[in-house]
Amino acid sequence: MRVPMTWLREYVALPTDVTARELASRLTLAGLEVETVDELGADLTGPIVFGRVLEIEELTGFKKPIRFCRVDVGDANGTGEPQEIVCGARNFAEGDLVVVSLPGAELPGGFKIGARKTYGRMSAGMICSATELGLWEDHSGIVVLPEGFGEIGADAIEALELREDVLDIAVTPDRGYALSMRGVARDVAALYGVDLHDPAEIEVVEPTGPGHPAEIADTGLADRLVLRGATGFDPEAPTPLWMMRRLHQSGVRPVSLAVDVTNYVMLELGQPLHAWDRDRLDGTVTVRAAKPGEKLETLDHVRRSLDADDIVIADASGAQAIAGVMGGLDTEIGLSSSAVLVEAAHFEPRHIARASRRHQLSSEASRRFERGIDSRMQVVAATRAVELLAELGGASVEAAYTHLDHSSAPTTITVRAGHAGAVAGVDYPEGTTEKWLRAIGCAVASEGDVLTVTPPSWRPDLTDPNDLAEEVIRFEGYENIPSIGFKGMGRGLTEGQRLRRAVGRALAETGHHEVLTYPFVGERDLDGLQLKADDPRRVSMRLANPLNDEEPLLRTTLLPGMFKTLVRNVGRGLTDVALFEMGSIYLPRAGASRAPLLPVDRAPSAEELALIDAALPEQPRHVGVVLSGAAERAGWWGPGREAVWADAIQAARDVARVAGVELEIEASQQAPWHPGRCAALYVRVAGERLAVGHAGELHPRTVKAFGLPERTAAMEVDLDRIERARTKVVAPEVSAYPVATQDVALVVDESVPVGRIRSALVEGAGELLESVRLFDVYTGEQVGEGRKSVAFALRFRAGDRTLTAEEAGAARDAAVALATERTGAVLRG
Known part of the structure; x- marks a missing residue:
């Protein structure tokens, strides 16, 4: 507004x-x-004055008609002589009162006025149009003012309200x-706290008889209808400048006097009106629902198919307007319309809102009807409109008019006087609630601490005590509500929260950037992951009202959203990218039913809550990582290196390390990873080996499907399962005794995972083993085809003594023996 x-x-x-x-x-x-x-006209400067056209000389020999004018501007030009101005407009004549910008003036938009030679004549100034002055949009010609509007040579800026x-x-x-x-x-x-002059306080007399015949077929669609007529209207009467100016300032385009009057009253009082050419109406005006298959050509020259939910205003020939939205073309006020019928009604807001959206017609009228208008303003607004038509268009107002009233009695609200203060947490002085409610037009009756409030007809939004509390609080000032710190007894973070924060810090510290992606995917994304038809990740929940029709499913993996984020970053020139995300995935429960629709007038019952819980999917929290480009950039410090599958596995190790969990890694095959560069990740929970995710290089077909850079690597693990594998952390004992290091080189079949060898060494070495580290993998002629040599450094230490060579050797031999038994390893000489 x-x-x-x-x-x-x-x-x-x-x-x-x-x-x-x-x-x-x-x-x-x-x-x-x-x-x-x-600040309209803030960039406008004078001299801009009233002038009278004395002479017009038509200049010929040019591509368009040009006029050389002599204009009387009084003493405004400093000489008293007529101002000579060249002008191309044709809509004025000698003797007309016009607006003249003299040299030195500046019009809106930084357009400076000066004297210059043009079309062979000296032109000193400009005869202005409405658009050039910023009055309203009109490119038909210059502004011709009514006689007596201003004195010749007087300043026109204030008189025309050019600054506003x-x-x-x-x-x-x-x-x-x-x-x-x-x-x-x-x-x-x-x-x-100042006086209000209510523009609705005008004299409205009772009708002397029935006006134009009308009926409301369904009072559920409209409860009030007013029709007031005016005859002898001059359709060519111009809209006065002050009204056109105000309409333009309010964002409404001036059209014609009859239309402008209805728009002006709407802006003034908030009641949308419609002006009919009464001579083009056929019989009784009826407010009803549209009939199946009914059509109407609206004022925008579009023929529309009406819906049974639309409210229409019809005559004997059919629908003539979509009520509250737009009128019909057949009964439009035209240049020959002298009998005007002004309609004002109170329609059901929800029907208007649905019709506006259904027909994609958002008008000034529909915006007001769908938000709720004053239910008792119809007679006042229609009376104000016909009186303006009489005053400005020479019409005669008919004393008889139609007023159909099926409205119900106003409702009352019972509220305690201190309710607003209780809601705001502020002790308002006694009488505050009554003061503000009366200021907005409510009728208030008090009985002790209880107030009985009748909201005014123009406030249909006031329906319960909290609405009244909001009115009191906003007038008292939201800014005056004090800020009170929370004084609860916080218990700090849970173990799960601590773990998630620690994982986020660890990944950020190793160069990964956190992202948050939408949890929505489509079948195309699952196809891009190369998932088989029976892959459990294809079993997903479908949204009833998705944001994007191409992504109607809740994700069962974090990877598609991260892939799209990686592609977006690479497309913007960030070629070296390491991303991570922590978030939930959504796994439907087998046999789960739909959640019930809950009522809004009460809290859900325990049974309803149980049904909702049963319908919800499982939502394990996952961590995902996607890597592309350089893991270490090249420079004077070294050659750098590209991110590979091992970096994705290391990210999984970092997550497990922060959780204090040992991660077991094995070669595997799992979409969307490359079959030969994929690792399965496991943890142990109560002695049971539990799969928690996969890591490695992505499959080339997945890379192509998502448009990813070549050799992109990724990792995804179930953080909830990793958290389940956590055990009580025991601080390590620091031994003051020296370490004994034993190196072991074992030759095994090339297919044997290094992790299996390592596990066997750890188990066989016993309690004296402090750590084991892989430091070399060799394949070549010396170990034979299809074989590999893996070398580990074993560190032994006792907490109470210095180990002897025999003790360290025995522990080493035990470790080698168990590795040989489980993997077929041979000690390399």
């Missing part, structure tokens, strides 16, 4: 020193967010009353 300050001041006795920006700040704090304050501050208010759906000057003025008057 755009609110010109001069128009607002006609209804509110604001102090003269209150600026538009100060008012904007106060309104925003009170819940009416002012997005901008437009306009508040642009973002009206929320619950505050439909603020889509009118009347509604905003009431809030402003309450905020500043």
